[in-house]
Amino acid sequence: MDHSQAPVLEALRDYHRAGYVPFNAPGHKQGRGIDPRVLEVVGAEVFKSDVIALNGLDDRLMRGGVLARAQDLMADAVGAEHTFFSTCGSSLSVKSAMLAVAGPHEKLLVPRHVHKSVISGLIVSGVQPVWVRPHWDTAQGLTHPPGVREFAEAYEREPGVKGALLVTPTDYGTCGDIRAVADWCHEQGIPLIVDEAWGAHLPFHDGLPPWGMDAGADVCVTSVHKMGAAVEQSSVFHLQGDRVDPNVLKAREDLLGTTSPSSLVYAGLDGWRRQMAEQGKQLLDGALRLVTSVRGRLGEQGLTVLHDEFLGPDLADSIDPLKVALDLEPLGISGYQAADWLREHQRVTVGLSDHAGSWPSSTIRMTKRRRARSSTPSAPC
Numbered sequence: 338m339d340h341s342q343a344p345v346l347e348a349l350r351d352y353h354r355a356g357y358v359p360f361n362a363p364g365h366k367q368g369r370g371i372d373p374r375v376l377e378v379v380g381a382e383v384f385k386s387d388v389i390a391l392n393g394l395d396d397r398l399m400r401g402g403v404l405a406r407a408q409d410l411m412a413d414a415v416g417a418e419h420t421f422f423s424t425c426g427s428s429l430s431v432k433s434a435m436l437a438v439a440g441p442h443e444k445l446l447v448p449r450h451v452h453k454s455v456i457s458g459l460i461v462s463g464v465q466p467v468w469v470r471p472h473w474d475t476a477q478g479l480t481h482p483p484g485v486r487e488f489a490e491a492y493e494r495e496p497g498v499k500g501a502l503l504v505t506p507t508d509y510g511t512c513g514d515i516r517a518v519a520d521w522c523h524e525q526g527i528p529l530i531v532d533e534a535w536g537a538h539l540p541f542h543d544g545l546p547p548w549g550m551d552a553g554a555d556v557c558v559t560s561v562h563k564m565g566a567a568v569e570q571s572s573v574f575h576l577q578g579d580r581v582d583p584n585v586l587k588a589r590e591d592l593l594g595t596t597s598p599s600s601l602v603y604a605g606l607d608g609w610r611r612q613m614a615e616q617g618k619q620l621l622d623g624a625l626r627l628v629t630s631v632r633g634r635l636g637e638q639g640l641t642v643l644h645d646e647f648l649g650p651d652l653a654d655s656i657d658p659l660k661v662a663l664d665l666e667p668l669g670i671s672g673y674q675a676a677d678w679l680r681e682h683q684r685v686t687v688g689l690s691d692h693a694g695s696w697p698s699s700t701i702r703m704t705k706r707r708r709a710r711s712s713t714p715s716a717p718c
């Protein structure tokens with residue numbers, strides 16, 4: 338496919354050129370009705386490109402296939418059979434995937450360390466979780482994705498499940514063995530959903546951990562606004578194989594999703610796909626070189642940069658090197674304290690901080706004595 342094309346961006350450019358007089362939503366009419374004080378802060382261009390999909394970006398019957406072509410290009414770029422864009426974040430994509438696999442009162446294998454979107458998916462759908470024990474890292478006080486043994490234990494306890502869900506990478510960048518879990522699921526005749534919200538970049542570089550589709554998952558959910566580059570809520574989910582019907586998956590997304598998708602999200606996703614298809618390897622080469630140097634320099638400053646500590650048979654299978662995790666235990670401060678100090682005094686914001694450590698784009702740790710006293714939960718949301 339021709340990855341220099343960007344159907345959504347091209348449609349948006351044509352819309353701007355045509356100079357339409359819109360009587361349909363959004364009510365601001367490409368920014369004409371926005372308070373100038375808002376435009377001063379946010380910029381007029383944002384509103385100019387906030388265009389309705391039906392009878393805006395495409396015609397009344399979507400005959401231009403704008404979105405369909407953009408999704409096909411994304412599928413081709415990452416090697417999936419079907420790709421769907423969601424403008425409601427992976428919180429919606431993961432629920433769509435769950436509902437495509439199991440219905441009310443049916444069972445799904447779910448690790449205990451899932452994101453709140455999975456828990457809310459269980460609540461609204463009535464799908465029954467069969468809890469799977471994640472790999473508990475007692476040394477670091479956090480969890481890594483479970484392996485086949487934990488899934489098999491749960492399955493033995495409660496057979497008759499409709500599918501399994503695996504979260505990898507975690508917010509700490511630690512990854513599970515997707516291939517082994519997918520193979521095990523398929524031996525049981527069930528599909529595997531991978532919540533890869535933190536792994537949108539993984540398909541674009543061989544030096545990164547394997548991603549869901551390459552490792553045999555059936556459905557894979559990614560947040561492009563996290564480790565890719567797109568506005569908040571930009572989520573993409575992918576499908577391959579015949580264990581999950583693409584029409585059912587699309588119908589579940591349709592059931593839960595908004596009827597007013599954001600063209601800003603679609604445009605960002607379309608442009609990011611083009612950028613990654615054309616330059617992803619080179620951009621990630623640069624990011625990997627930079628992160629290696631950052632890790633080395635932090636180490637030279639006497640800070641503990643975690644890596645091998647996360648790896649092992651009952652820990653993580655691999656690590657996304659682009660997440661830099663600092664152990665602050667030797668400094669005797671918590672990640673929260675470090676994050677607050679960095680924000681206030683250095684105008685630096687970190688990706689994640691916890692009771693024990695800080696992760697730039699990414700975590701901060703504290704002494705065992707302090708950790709034992711802490712009543713703050715370590716799992717980030």
Ligand SMILES: Cc1ncc(COP(=O)(O)O)c(C=O)c1O
Nearest residue numbers: 426427428452454532534560718
């Ligand atoms: C593992 C995981 N899954 C799903 C989500 C939900 O993603 P979004 O914020 O795109 O709705 C998150 C958000 O942080 C997450 O960490």
